[in-house]
Amino acid sequence: MGKITKYILWIALCVTVAACGTLPRGAAIQTEITKGADKPEADFAVYPVSKAFLPSVAEWPKTGERGYNWLSHSHGSNAQIIRAGDTLNVIIWDSAENSLLMGPDERSTELSNLRVSEGGSIFVPYVGKVRVADRTPDNARMLLQRQLETVAPGVQVQLSVTEGRINSVDMVGGVSSPGNIRMPDQNFSVMAAISAAGGVNEALTNPQIKLIRSHKTYRTSLQRLFDNPDMDTRLRGGDRVIVEKDPRYFLSLGAAGAESQFDFNRDNVSALDALSIIGGVNDTRANPKGVLVLREYPASALKSGQRGPRQQRVVFTIDLTTSDGLFSARNFHINSGDLVLATESPVSSATVIVGLVGSAFGLVNIASN
Incomplete structure (x- = not known):
């Protein structure tokens, strides 16, 4: 029986060595x-x-990866510009007695929530339609005052603007406070919008800036904007900005x-x-x-x-x-x-083979004894 057992183990050894070419491995050579x-x-x-x-x-x-371009930086006006869709609040002051613009014992009247029409105008009593679009708030105030002076020579006008859709941008995601952000002037840049939205979400890996304007998409990384201030392009009303992780x-x-x-x-x-x-x-x-x-x-x-x-x-x-x-x-x-x-490494496979052969010889020796 000892010789038979030894013979069987020698056969197992040969099969083991022959099978070494298909040994389990973690990777290819x-x-x-x-x-x-x-x-x-x-x-x-x-x-x-x-x-x-x-x-x-x-x-x-x-x-x-899909190639995207980016817009170069350009300078705009530091002033606010009135656009269609903005809302104006106008306060008219007149100290004259029996003013057509005031009630008894009144020295001022307010015209609130005057929405700038699609054509760029607002309606003011005794004056009619006044085009205010594409003007700064101060320029529009002076225009209204001049036209109202034909009715009340001593009139004075105050004017404030609330930006509408055309004068705002949408921070869609990737920031602390996404939402609609009003543009305070025409020099409002991508970095300014991100700052106004509370900064970039810290969980994003290598944040990417995606700017959607009309039907075109532009992309760059936040790091490139940090390293190249001249790439911090200014935004236009209606732009959408998305901050996302590098895909x-x-x-x-x-x-x-x-x-x-x-x-x-x-x-x-x-x-x-x-x-x-x-x-x-x-x-x-x-x-x-x-x-x-x-x-x-x-x-x-x-x-x-x-x-x-x-x-x-x-x-x-x-x-x-x-x-x-x-x-x-x-x-x-x-x-x-x-x-x-x-x-x-080929050496890794050789080591496994040597280990198997050594184990087989050990079994043979045990059987022989």
């Missing part, structure tokens, strides 16, 4: 991913990330510190930034020479006459064991939707 890239029928291309390669890839189109993301799989989906926490995320965000690579399992970035380009990137990749599917390889690889990784930008794959 680099050669498994890049195998066949040099063949004419390959549907993907492999590019090592190096100092010499960076200028070329910088000219390739970005993937995974871009990348994925992490394999022998990495964490396997998950990660948001962009800044405008430009490099390969080294991405590795830091995911917690690096596993010290005992990962191949530091085989960090891969998988990306898929649109078909338009392959058109003749344009600088771009050879194939739509691209694998970028990063070697973290050389100075060129590390420096280049710091200057290689991750695109939205990229997959950062930390491949398994």
Whole structure:
């Protein structure tokens, strides 16, 4: 019986070694991913990330995000401008006896809630329609006073304005106090509106500013506005401003510190930034020479006459064991939707095989005894 048991264990040992090619692993080995890239029928291309390669890839189109423009800064009037839809409150003062504008023993009368019509005018008794749109409150006051002086020579006028829809903007979300915000003047900027709404929600990752004007959408990041004050464009009545988290993301799989989906926490995320965000690579399992970035380009990137990749599917390889690889990784930008794959070290699989073989020999020795 001892010889039979020993024979059975030797068979189990051979089966174990033969099955080592399909041992459970946490990630693929680099050669498994890049195998066949040099063949004419390959549907993907492999590019090592190096100092010499960076200028070329910088000219390739970005993937995974829609391009938006932003409006340059412009200066407007620091004065308030009356628009259609605004509401005026007018107080008329007249000290003359038997004034047509006052009742007995009255020295002032108030015309409240005078809504500026679509045509830009208000109605004033004894004067009729008066166009006040596109004027400052002080200019409109002087116009009313001149016209009322034809009826009451000593009249004086006070005027105040409550902004309507055309003289306000909507802070839709991403701020402490969203809602409709009145524009105090024509130099009211995006940053001023965010401040008036209580500031940006602190929970947002790399906040993005979306400005909707008429049927066009413009986008930039809050950090860019901080760094470039000349980008703090002024708003127009009816604009809608939305503050939201950066919608871009990348994925992490394999022998990495964490396997998950990660948001962009800044405008430009490099390969080294991405590795830091995911917690690096596993010290005992990962191949530091085989960090891969998988990306898929649109078909338009392959058109003749344009600088771009050879194939739509691209694998970028990063070697973290050389100075060129590390420096280049710091200057290689991750695109939205990229997959950062930390491949398994071949040594890790070899260690498992040795462990299995050693275990099998131990069983054989036990059976022999």
